Amino acid sequence: MSAYRSPFERLRAKFEESELECPQCGYFDGDGGWRVTTSGSRVQYQFVCPSCDAVETRELRL
Ligand SMILES: [Zn+2]
Numbered sequence: 247m248s249a250y251r252s253p254f255e256r257l258r259a260k261f262e263e264s265e266l267e268c269p270q271c272g273y274f275d276g277d278g279g280w281r282v283t284t285s286g287s288r289v290q291y292q293f294v295c296p297s298c299d300a301v302e303t304r305e306l307r308l
Pocket of ligand 1 (some may be wrong): 271
């Protein structure tokens with residue numbers, strides 16, 4: 247049994263724990279509904295606000 251977690255896994259966990267609030271309308275998504283897409287060494291998190299359709303995108307580099 248190992249407690250090792252890769253830097254990416256730690257980042258991801260931190261991300262998914264963070265609360266999600268729309269910067270446009272303040273809609274709060276307690277479920278943290280990030281959509282995750284990965285391409286090469288980049289991970290893109292996208293959140294589409296169900297209230298005002300604003301798109302919030304964050305990008306992480308591995
Ligand atoms: Zn919104």
